[in-house]
Amino acid sequence: MPLPETAQFNQQFGNINRSNNLQREIRRCLNRFTFIWLWNGRSFWFYPIFMNRWSVDGFVWRRNRWVFERVNINSIFFFRCF
Structure with missing residues (x-):
């Protein structure tokens, strides 16, 4: 049974696709502003510029600047690129 927070999240954003091809899915977000939610509850704006099999490199908006x-x-719960 999903957690209440997950159910509410699914209602807001539609069903979450947790396929094994997360790398392929997030590749579409390269060089695009992306909002990321991590499994630990952290969320942030991200501008991905490079990815490999295990990680995505890019810039996080933190304290009014890109870092x-x-x-x-594997730490990414959900993402949406714009």
Whole structure:
């Protein structure tokens, strides 16, 4: 049974696709503004510029500036690119 927070999230954003091809899915977000939710509850704006099999490199909006950061693909719960 999904957690109440997950059910509410699904109602707002539609069903979450947790396929094994997350790398392929997030590749469409390269060089696009993306909002990311992590499994640990953290969420942030991200501008991905490079990815490999295990991580996505890009810039996180933090304290009114863009800061380079590497995000482990397995830590991503959901993302939406704009």
